[in-house]
Every structure is written in C-alpha cells, then in structure tokens.
Amino acid sequence: MKNMGKYQWEILLLVLLAMVQMPAEAKGSWKEYAANAQEVRYVGRIDESVQGMVQYDWVGTYFETEFTGGTFEVKIADAGTTYYNVFVDGQWVRKFLVGHKDAQWLTLAKGLSKSKHTVRLQRCTEGEYGTTQISGFRVAAKGVLTRPADRKRFIEVYGDSYTCGYGTEAAKASDRFSVDTENCDQAYGCIIARYFDADYALTAHSGQGFVRNWGDAKQVSDENMSHRVLRVMDKDASKAYAFNRHRPDIVLINLGTNDFSPVAIPTPEQYAGAYVKLIQTLREHYGEVPVLCIEPHSANAYLHTALQEVQRRTVGMPKVFFANSLQNMVTEQYDMGADWHPNYQGQRKIASCLIPQISAIMSWALEDKVIR
Helix, strand or coil, X not given: CCXXXXXXXXXXXXXHHHXXXXXXXXXXXEEEEECCCCCCEEECCCECCCCCCEEECCCCCEEEEEECCCCEXXXXXXXXXXXXXXXXXXXXXXXXXXXXXXXXXXXXXXXXXXXXXXXXXXXXXXXXHCCEEEEEEEEECCCCEXXXXXXXXXXXXXXXXXXXXXXXXXXXXXXXXXXXHCCHHHCHHHHHHHHCCEEEEEEECCCCXXXXXXXXXXXXXXXXXXXXXXXCCCCCCCCECCCCCCCCCEEEEECCCCXXXXXXXXXXXXXXXXXXXXXXXXXXXXXXXXXXECCCXXXXXXXXXXXXXXXXXXXXXXXXXXXXXXXXXXXXXXXXXHHHCECHHHHHHHHHHHHHHHHHHHCCCCCCCCCC
C-alpha cells in the first residue's frame, strides 16, 4: 500500500466512497436464515421433505419470529391464489395475495426501530387455493432473529367452512363466495385462541364432512375429512401425519353440516362411527386430551340426531364434552357473509358462546376483554 501512486490512491478513495453510498441491498448487507431455521417457529402441520424449503397448505398455519434491525423479509412462493395476514408486534398490518410460482423476497416489515419486534405471517385461506413454499428469511446485516416462546395454551380445531372463515368478509348472505373474502382469523377458532392467548392449529376444509361432502350423490364420499385429518398436507394424500408437532390442551370438533346436506345423507351410525374414530385417534396420540364436540348453529334435525348417537357412544369416555346449543345464534340480516356463512360478527357470537364452556372445561379464567 505504501508504494501506491497518487492516481492509485485516488481510485481507491473513489471506490471506498462508492461503497459507502451504495444502498444496503447492493452492499450485501442482509443476514439470511434458512426456511427451517430454529429461530422461526411454525405452528400447524408443515412438510420439510424438500431440502431448503418448508411447505404447508392447511388454513391458519403460521410462522412467528422476533427480529432486530428494522426490516424483515421472507422468500415465498405460492402458485395458487392464497391470501395471508401479516402481524407486527401483535397488531394486524395487512392482508395480501401471493400468487407466484417462483420464490420472491417479500417485505413484511420495514422502517421500524432497530430494537426487537415480532412478526407473524398467517395463511388465511384454505389448502385448495395453493401451497405455501417458504425458502428463507432475511433481516438487515446487523439484525438477528430469535425464536419467540411458545404460548402456554394450545387449541386444535377440526372443522369445515365455518372454521376456515369462508366468506367472513363478504357484505351479505346472498353474496357469492370469492377467495378474497375468506379469512380464518375472523373465524371462531382464531377468535377463541386470541381470547385465551393460545396457539392454535386448524384442520379444516370447506364442503367436507366426516362421511359425506356437500351435495354428494354418494352416501359416503370418496375423500372426506376422515381421510384428510390423517395427512400432513390438505391437498396431498401421500404423506401421513404423525400427530407429533404439538400436543393440544383441548380439541374442538365442528363437523357435520356437509354430511347432512341435501341428497344422500349418511346414517347416524355412519356419522357417529367416523366421529368416534377421530376421537380415538386423537387419544392415541395426545393422551386423555379434552374434546369439545360442537353442534353447528345451522344443524338440521338429521345432524342433531346423529350427534345424539355420538353422545351415546362416548358415554364413559373421559373428558368428552358437548357444546351448548348455538341454534338461532346467527341471523341472516346481521351475521352472515357469503353463501349464508357467518361473517365476522356471526363468528364472534359463536366464539362468545363457546368461550365460557372452554373456560369451565380447562379452568381457564374469563378475562374482562373484548372478544375480537
């Protein structure tokens, strides 16, 4: 360096000045983390079989991490039409669409203080609309990711369109469904989890029943929720789920509306057999977990009878509970979104009825706060 001439020194000085003035991205000032980094916690069923990628498609699945440095980005692809909710420091920021098959860096938070913040990305539409593919995360060069603590409570929900938040954002009951009006965060499962400050997992798919799907001409559908609940992925039947990602404190089951939709309804015995089989499967993996069986607000006489058969068959089974009636809880004029499904207000009413019973079952205190 001491033998450099004046001209060489001038060139070096110009290069150094240019480096100082270059934008952070051009300086390579990102710190990157792998999709499966221990600093990020995923909640819900995920597939890590493809190297360098984390995939999932069950509605409501989310990741959460803490970051410093003011900026957080995720490398994500979803070739379908899937919407996501972003939360920063516990506050909802925006809902956005990912519809590109090639992984791209998307900014979830920027311009924040360099101190620690929390970010959560929640998949708010269901599996039939696409598969989430996470390839990595990055923060500013001097930033770091840290893993947030798991919440002390965990709720698992098995359901159909009511659990998915189908049409919660639509204006009225007669509106036809479009995917942009689906938002599981406005459905009763997520509302209950928020109230109790619990983590949650949703295993739900619109139009599905335990035995028969909506409007199926067959009494037993070729593929129903009894099949789907055993999978890692909603749409992919090739990978069995080991029921090992979490152990819920309580399980809610809200299935049956589609089983008893018009045409070839199943018998109460068929429905009850599938219902009890799921409870037994959960007990095999989770132990004596409390199970709350919910009769949907829209239940007809057939479903009501079938649930009575479930109740008869579970007599003597410890910690199997049946929710109080939700009949007449949701009104068409005020509480329904697309295709006569509960809107956000209707979903809050449903959650408001279930919260006191969950409180009693779990000895979780009721708190003086808004159910939202």
